[in-house]
Amino acid sequence: MTDRISLLRRRLLLFTGKGGVGKSTVVAAIAEAAARRGQRPLIVELGHRASMQDIFLGRAGGSGRRRAPKIGHEPVAVRPDGGVWAMNIDLESALFDYVVEQVKVKRIARMITGNRTLDRLFRAAPAVREIVMLNKLRQLERQQQADGAPRWSPILVDLDATGHALMFLEMPRMLRKVIAHGPLRGLVDSLTELFTDRQRTTLCLVTLPLEVPVQETLELYHELTELHEVSIGGMFINQVPAAPLDDAAIAALDELETRARASDDVAAQREVLADVTLARRMVASYRHARAQVERLRELGLPTAELPRMYLRSGEALDLEALGERALTGLEGGDA
Amino acid sequence: MSDARGGEAFARLLAERRLLVCVGPGGVGKTTVAAAMGLHAARSGRKTLVLTIDPARRLATMLGLDGLDDEERPVPVEQLEPLAGAARERAAMYAAMLDTGAAYDSLIKRIAEDEDHRQRIYNNRLYQVMSRSFGASHAYVAMERLYYAMEDGDYDLIVLDTPPTRNALDILDAPGRLSTFLDENVVRWFIRNKQPSSLRERLLSRGGAAATKLLGRIVGEQLVDDLSEFFEVFLSLREGFSRRAERVQRAMRADDCGFVLVSSALATNLVDARFLHEGLAEREVPVEAVVFNRAFIPLDLPAAEPRAARAEALASAICPKGQDDDAARERVREALTSLERLHDVVTAENAAGQRDIDAFCEALAAYCVRVTTPRFDEELRDLSALARLGELLCT
Numbered sequence: 104m105t106d107r108i109s110l111l112r113r114r115l116l117l118f119t120g121k122g123g124v125g126k127s128t129v130v131a132a133i134a135e136a137a138a139r140r141g142q143r144p145l146i147v148e149l150g151h152r153a154s155m156q157d158i159f160l161g162r163a164g165g166s167g168r169r170r171a172p173k174i175g176h177e178p179v180a181v182r183p184d185g186g187v188w189a190m191n192i193d194l195e196s197a198l199f200d201y202v203v204e205q206v207k208v209k210r211i212a213r214m215i216t217g218n219r220t221l222d223r224l225f226r227a228a229p230a231v232r233e234i235v236m237l238n239k240l241r242q243l244e245r246q247q248q249a250d251g252a253p254r255w256s257p258i259l260v261d262l263d264a265t266g267h268a269l270m271f272l273e274m275p276r277m278l279r280k281v282i283a284h285g286p287l288r289g290l291v292d293s294l295t296e297l298f299t300d301r302q303r304t305t306l307c308l309v310t311l312p313l314e315v316p317v318q319e320t321l322e323l324y325h326e327l328t329e330l331h332e333v334s335i336g337g338m339f340i341n342q343v344p345a346a347p348l349d350d351a352a353i354a355a356l357d358e359l360e361t362r363a364r365a366s367d368d369v370a371a372q373r374e375v376l377a378d379v380t381l382a383r384r385m386v387a388s389y390r391h392a393r394a395q396v397e398r399l400r401e402l403g404l405p406t407a408e409l410p411r412m413y414l415r416s417g418e419a420l421d422l423e424a425l426g427e428r429a430l431t432g433l434e435g436g437d438a
Numbered sequence: 439m440s441d442a443r444g445g446e447a448f449a450r451l452l453a454e455r456r457l458l459v460c461v462g463p464g465g466v467g468k469t470t471v472a473a474a475m476g477l478h479a480a481r482s483g484r485k486t487l488v489l490t491i492d493p494a495r496r497l498a499t500m501l502g503l504d505g506l507d508d509e510e511r512p513v514p515v516e517q518l519e520p521l522a523g524a525a526r527e528r529a530a531m532y533a534a535m536l537d538t539g540a541a542y543d544s545l546i547k548r549i550a551e552d553e554d555h556r557q558r559i560y561n562n563r564l565y566q567v568m569s570r571s572f573g574a575s576h577a578y579v580a581m582e583r584l585y586y587a588m589e590d591g592d593y594d595l596i597v598l599d600t601p602p603t604r605n606a607l608d609i610l611d612a613p614g615r616l617s618t619f620l621d622e623n624v625v626r627w628f629i630r631n632k633q634p635s636s637l638r639e640r641l642l643s644r645g646g647a648a649a650t651k652l653l654g655r656i657v658g659e660q661l662v663d664d665l666s667e668f669f670e671v672f673l674s675l676r677e678g679f680s681r682r683a684e685r686v687q688r689a690m691r692a693d694d695c696g697f698v699l700v701s702s703a704l705a706t707n708l709v710d711a712r713f714l715h716e717g718l719a720e721r722e723v724p725v726e727a728v729v730f731n732r733a734f735i736p737l738d739l740p741a742a743e744p745r746a747a748r749a750e751a752l753a754s755a756i757c758p759k760g761q762d763d764d765a766a767r768e769r770v771r772e773a774l775t776s777l778e779r780l781h782d783v784v785t786a787e788n789a790a791g792q793r794d795i796d797a798f799c800e801a802l803a804a805y806c807v808r809v810t811t812p813r814f815d816e817e818l819r820d821l822s823a824l825a826r827l828g829e830l831l832c833t
Binding site: 121122123124125128157280282285286287288311313314315316318347348349351352355356358359362363365366368371372373374375376377378379380381382384385387388391 | 817
C-alpha cells in the first residue's frame with residue numbers, strides 16, 4: 104500500500120492519530136524540515152483548537168507574544184523569517200468561499216451567507232462543515248504562484264482525530280450515494296480524485312509505542328487499506344524511549360539482587376533491592392515499548408521513530424531537528 | 439503521592455453523585471479511569487453504569503465481557519471481594535458502549551410514531567449519512583443515550599466517558615446545536631404546512647422562489663428535496679428531542695452531577711486539560727475533581743538527595759573487599775553506578791511532573807478534588823487490576 108515517493112514530493116499530506124500522541128508537533132516539525140529544504144510548506148488546521156498557535160507563536164515571550172500574528176483563515180508566516188505558513192480553516196469563511204465559487208458573484212454570496220435562515224441551516228445540516236472544509240483544501244491545493252508553480256508545497260493537514268481521517272476519506276464516497284448530480288456532485292468527484300491520487304496525496308499515521316494507541320493504529324491501517332485507495336506515506340512513532348540502562352548493567356541485575364540478599368548490611372540491602380526493582384521496572388517498560396514498535400514495523404511502512412522527550416512547561420522544542428529526524432527515519436525505513 | 443484528603447473526597451464523589459462525566463485529553467487513560475470509578479462505586483454497594491465511547495476490545499476484555507455495544511451488559515463484579523462495610527443488595531455494575539449508528543437506530547425505534555414513520559426515517563439517505571459518519575452528531579446521540587439510561591435504568595450512579603478534549607464540550611453544546619438544527623424557522627422554511635406537496639411547490643407558494651433557486655444552485659436540487667424530507671421526518675421528533683435535551687442539560691448541571699477532568703502530568707496533556715477546564719468554566723460547569731493519571735513512576739526509596747554518590751558505598755557493602763575478585767567488584771560498582779543514575783533521572787522526572795501538576799492546580803477552585811495515580815508496571819488487563827486502580831483513586 105505504500106508508494107516509494109519521498110514524503111515531501113507529495114502535495115497534500117494528511118496526518119492522523121489518536122489525541123495525545125503528539126501529532127501536531129510532528130506536523131510542525133516536518134513543515135520546518137520542508138522549509139529548510141527550500142519548500143513552501145503550509146500547515147492547515149481544521150477549525151479545532153489551534154495547536155499551531157501554541158507551537159509557533161505562543162512560545163515567544165513577553166512583547167513578542169503580543170505582536171505574534173494570529174493564525175486564522177488566511178495563511179500567515181509563523182516564523183520570524185517566513186518559510187513556514189499556517190492557517191486554521193474557519194467554517195464561516197470556508198462556507199463563504201464555497202458559495203462564492205458556486206454563484207461567482209460576491210454580493211450574491213454575501214446575501215446567501217447573510218440570510219439568517221440559510222445560515223442556521225448551513226450550520227446545522229449534516230456534512231456542510233466537512234464539505235466546505237474539504238472544498239477549501241482542494242482550493243489551496245490548486246493555488247499557484249506567478250510562475251505557475253504550486254503556491255504551497257506541501258500542504259500538511261492536521262486532522263483532528265483518528266475517526267476524523269476515516270470520515271474525511273469516507274465523505275466523498277458517502278456523498279456520492281446521496282448526491283447523484285448537481286454542483287455538489289462535481290465537487291465530490293474532484294475530492295475523490297484528489298484524495299485517491301497517490302502522486303499528490305498521502306496519509307501519515309502518528310502514534311505512540313503503547314499497547315492501546317498501537318492497536319488503534321493497526322485497526323485504522325487495516326480499515327484504511329481495505330476501504331480506500333488512499334496512499335499511506337509514513338508512520339511516525341513518537342516518544343520512543345531510549346534504553347534506560349546499558350547492557351552490562353541489565354546483565355548484572357540478578358547478580359546485584361543475589362549479592363544484596365546475601366549481605367549483612369541491612370540498609371545497603373534495602374537500597375540495592377529498591378534500585379534493582381526500579382531498574383527492572385524501567386527495563387520492562389522499555390522492552391514493552393520496543394515490542395510495540397516491532398508490531399508497527401511489521402506493516403512494512405516507511406517508519407520513523409522519534410525520541411522520548413520529557414517536555415515540561417516552558418521548554419522549547421527543536422522542531423527542525425525533530426523534523427529532520429522524522430524524514431531521515433522514514434527514508435531509513437524505506438530502504 | 440495523592441494526598442489522603444484527595445482520595446477520601448474522591449471516594450465521596452463516587453458514593454454520593456448520581457452522574458459523573460469524565461472529560462480529558464486523549465491518551466491519558468480516561469476510559470480506564472471511568473471504568474475504575476464505576477467499578478469502585480459498584481464494589482461500595484451502588485448500582486452503576488459506565489457508558490463508554492472507547493471501541494477498543496481491550497476495555498471489554500478488562501471488564502470480563504465478550505464485547506461492548508449499545509446494550510447495557512452486567513460486569514461480573516461478583517468475582518471481586520466487595521469493599522469492607524459495603525451493602526450488597528444493590529451492588530452491581532453495567533457497561534455499554536456508545537455506537538453512534540446503533541444508538542441512532544434504537545433512538546428512532548423508541549421515539550418514532552409507528553412502523554411506517556420509523557422506516558421512512560431509516561430509509562432517508564441523509565439520515566443514513568448523518569447517523570453513520572458525522573462526528574458532530576455523536577454528541578446528540580450520547581445525550582439521548584444518557585437520557586435513556588437515566589430514565590429507564592434505575593442506576594444509583596452513571597459514569598459517562600466522553601471523546602477526547604476537543605469534542606468533549608460538544609455534549610454541553612449539543613442541545614444548542616440541536617435546537618438550531620431543528621430550529622422552528624429553518625424547519626418552517628422547509629415545511630410550511632403538512633400538506634403533502636413537494637418542497638418546491640411549497641416554497642414557491644410562499645414566495646421563496648428566489649431563495650430556493652439559490653439554494654438549489656449551491657447544493658443541487660436533489661439534495662434540497664432530500665433535505666426537505668429529512669426535516670419532515672424529523673419534525674415530529676423535534677419536541678421530544680428538545681424536551682429530552684433540556685432534561686439532560688439540567689441533569690448535567692445539577693448538584694448531584696460532577697465533572698471529572700482526567701489528565702496526565704505531561705505538559706502537552708496539561709495544555710489540553712487547561713483548555714477543557716476553561717471551556718467548562720465558560721459554560722458554568724464546575725470541575726469537581728482532577729485525576730492526574732499515571733503521573734509518576736513509583737519509587738521504593740523516595741530519595742531526598744541525588745543517589746549517584748551512593749554507588750561506591752553500596753558496592754563496597756554488598757561486594758566487600760577481600761571476599762570477591764577485582765573484576766567482580768568493578769562489575770558491581772559500574773552496574774550500581776548506572777542504577778543510581780537511573781534513580782536520579784526518574785526522581786527528577788517525577789519532580790518535574792509534580793511541579794507541572796502544582797502549577798496546573800493553581801487555577802483550580804478550592805473545592806476541586808485532586809488525585810494522582812502512579813504509572814503501573816504493566817497495562818491493566820483484568821477486573822482486579824481495574825479494582826486496584828479504583829482503590830488507588832480513593833485512598
